[in-house]
Amino acid sequence: MKILFVHQNFPGQYRELFSWLRAQGGHELVFLTQRKDVPVMEGARIVTYATHHKPAKDAYALTQYWEECAGNGFGCAQAAGKLRKDGFTPDIILGHVGWGELTFLKEIWPDVPIIGYFEYYFLAKGGSVGFDPEFPASPHAPFTMHARNAVNFANIQTVDKGHSPTQWQCDTFPAAFKEKIYVKHDGIRTDKLKPDPDAQVALGRLGRPVTKDDEIFTYMARNMEPTRGFHSFMRALPHILDARPNARALIIGGSEVSYGKKSGSEGGYRAEMEKEVGDAVDWSRVHFLGRVPYEDYQKIIQVSRCHIYLTVPFVLSWSCLEAMSMGATIVASDVAPVREAIEHGKTGLLVDFFDPKDIARKVVDVLERPGTYAHLGPAARKHVVAHYDFMKVCLPEHLRQMNALVPKAKRIEVPGLK
Template identity: 65%
Template sequence: MKFLFVHQNMPGQYREMIQWLADQGEHEIVFLTQRNDVKLPGVSTATYKSHHQPAADAYGLSKDWEAAAGNGIGAALAARQLEARDGFKPDIIIGHTGWGELTFMKEVWPDVPIIGFFEYFYRTTGGLVGFDPENPPGEHAGFFAHARNTVPFANIDVVDLGHSPTYWQRDRFPKSFHDKIYVSHDGIRTDRLQPDAKASIGLGRLPKPLSRDDEVITYIARNMERARGFHVMMRALPKILSERPNARILMIGGNETSYGRESTHPAGLRGEMEDELGDSVDWSRVHFLGRVPYGDLCKIIRISRCHIYLTMPFVLSWSLLESMSMQATVVAADVEPVREAVTHNETGMLVDFFDPDALANQVVDVLANPGAYAHLGPNARAHVVETYDFLTRCMPEHARQINALLPASKQLKI
């Protein structure tokens, strides 16, 4: 079969699916993207450039659509070139709707089915906007949120089928979308992400590697930002470190802002929080590791005695499910998207996002009374294997949905 994947940041959510398809050795796979620095075995990369970018002073309410339309035209013109130059016409197109890249694909191939990834629908309640009292929405927030949804509204009729990884994400979209969107996670390779009691990792300023013998607490986010509760995590540090004198905190993530308001501090939110906390924290036991290679990330999770996952109501991070797959003892924010994956006192412990004292107390208790929480890690792994495993749950469902759009002669073998 001939697949065309479309995502400006290759491979995006399709990392596992593409590898699975390529490993079958019987498909032609082309990935249309803005990146030219990623090569995947068995996959041909085609790049596109946005046909138009909005000016810096473009009207705010139409700026996102203007950028999306530029991406859409750029991707469509590149798709035309794939057929004209290389003779490539896909049997199916799979891509992300959020940046507009799929918007004009039916103008190129009206008879080719499209599955579109619907990640997030902006509203002023129930999500990022308006959740944090330290960052109240402006008076025009509702206008901007609704304007950002122009892209999914334009794409729901373009695609033959939509896809969301969680029910919470699907349910953010209007009910008129729901019948067209199936729910299945991108998938977790639980066969690879298993616990390892012998795991260890060295840190430059420590004389010996850290292991399960050490009291390690972990926090992971793409970026250390408010949307992922970094400020709450930092405010919990004084109590955690005071009551657990041998504990070390390993923080993984960049110092940028992916979602929401940026800190005005010259050193970003980390600098802002360090100034706020001052000498109330023993900084010698807090390790900011930045972004680390995936193999090191897994080692760090495997040595963790307590893994902290904080987020406002937003897209669920892969790192939470990966940590659960590796049998981590998770303390997480009690918000709706997390509750879809974590059941309190069964597969993890949930705490009020806004209460750093409650977070600290729960982490301290997990470390002080490990026997009382010993059931959480095995239960978490069992739940992820049952619900989110790529090979046995997610990919078979994706394959069924793909096959429903194709003639029998083109269908995937499940």
Template identity: 60%
Template sequence: MNLLFVHQNMPGQYRELVNWLARRGGHQIVFLTQRRNAPELDGVRTVVYRAHHEAAQDGYGLSKVWEDAAGAGVGAALAVRQLEAETGFKPDIVIGHAGWGELTFLKDVWPDVPVIGFFEYYYNLTGGLVGFDPEDPVSDHAGFFARARNVVPTMNIESVDIGQCPTVWQRDRFPASFHDRLYVCHDGIRTDRLSPDPDVSLALGRLDRPLTRDDEIVTYVARNLERTRGFHILMRALPRILEERPRARILIVGGNETSYGETSTHPGGLRGEMEAELGDRVDWDRVHILGRVPYADFCRIVRLGRCHIYLTMPFVLSWSLLEAMSMQATVVASDVAPVREVMTHGKTGLLVDFFDPDALAAQVIEVLARPADFAELGAAARAHVVSEYDFETRCLPVHLSKINDLVPARLRLDLPG
């Protein structure tokens, strides 16, 4: 089969699916992306395209999202048209992210080629990011901006044959009129690779010996240290955690940018803002802010922790939560709807009020003080992820079935198992 994958930041949600298809052999796989430093994947041809147009920085705010998406869509369409002219490649199916506009005009190039789109988030004025945080009050124009952002998925639902949402909560952010066109299935977690390791260790530059599972380690991971992922709440919980647990160390992973929501006005970003707010109330010698780390180091850090903190506003669920659960971490997480979909308080993890750093601190302290009393949570969390989110046994068969529904019988993929 000829497959075209499309994602602005290759490989994105398609890492496992693309690699699985490439390993099977017999397919011609092309990946279209804007990412100039895209990883080289065995058996996959990478095609880097440029947006045909980008909105001006001082452009009209309500139209900039669509202007960028239209430029990305035209750029993608021109790129695949050129690819076909030069190589003869025409896909039997297109699978791509619908959020940035790349899929918008592909049917104009190939009207007869089926498209599966990834639909990640739809902005509403209730139940999600907008209006959740009292420190970021809703403006009179919030509704205008939410509707403007939703132009892209609204147009792309008509540009695909079917769409995918990774969770029920994310599906339900979209209008009911979308639901018959969306199937719910997570991208999938490699639980076969993400298991606990009692012998894990990690060397840090300012320590004279590697950290091990015998140490009292708290971990926190996010792409960026930002409000949407509760970094400010974590930081406000640190003084009490470090005071009551004098041997504890906090390992924090994440960049100092903003992916979602409000950007800090502090010159040092939200990290600098919180360090200034906390001052000498924190023993900074026991706080290790590691920035972004390679995936293997992320896994070592999570496996090392006695307690893993996952905080998020009601928003897209991070892969890192399910990965931490797969590695049998004892997770303390924010009690919001997308987390409750995958975690049950007292059974597979511990949930606390997002806005209560004292409650977060108290729960973490309890786990650190009595780890054996909470060990069953990690085991149950792993069992749940294996059962519901494992890539090969749970998610892959669903995705392959959706592909098979759209291609001729002669091209259908064999399902695993």
């Protein structure tokens, strides 16, 4: 099959599917992206496109996002037009709708089916905006959020099929959208992401590696920001360390902002929170590791006695499901997208996002009495294997959806089916 992937930040949510298709061989894979640092890889062609236009800094707020996404879409369409001129016509297109990249592709290939990734419908209520009173929404939020959905509205007409990774994310969209959207996670490689009782993590400051025998608790986010509960975690930190004098915190994440308002402080929200908690924290037992290689991230979760996952009602992080796959005992915020994956007391522990003392109490209890909670990690892994495993659960459904849109001669054999 000839497949065109479209995602401004290669490979995005297509990491596992793209890798699997490359490994199978026999398919012509092209990936359109804005990333310029993607290495040459066997079995696929990476094509870089540039946005055609960026809005001015003082652009009108209600049209700024559309203007930016239209620039992405037109830049992507121009690159697609060159591919067509060079003789490439895909059998199917898979791409993320959120940055406008798919918007004009039917103008290039009117008859090529498109499956669009519908990640999130911008909500003024019930989502990330306005959830945390510490970061109140602007009075204009209902208008700007609805205006941002112009991209979603344009693309539901562009695509032949939509895809959302979780039911909660799908449910953020209007009913008319959901008639076109199928729900299935991108997929977790549970065959690779497993518990490892022998895992070790080197900590230079400590002078020796830490293992499962150490009292390690972890926090991870792409960036340390309020959307992922970094401020709540940091306010819980003094209570955890005071109660457990041998405990150490291993923190993964950058100091930028992926979602929400940027910090006004140099050094971002990390600097803000370090200043706020100040001398209440024994910093010798706090290890900010930054962004780490994927293999190191796995080992960090594997040595963790308690992993903390905090988020406002928003897109469920891959890291939550990956930690579950590795058998972590998880303390997570009690919000709807998390409840879809974690059942309190059975596959993890849910806490009040706004209550650092509640977070600390749960974490301290897990650190103090790991045997009491020893059932949670295996149960979490079992749940992810059953519902989110890439090879056995997610890949077959994604292939079925793709096959339904292409001629029989082009279809890909679904693993496990004869």
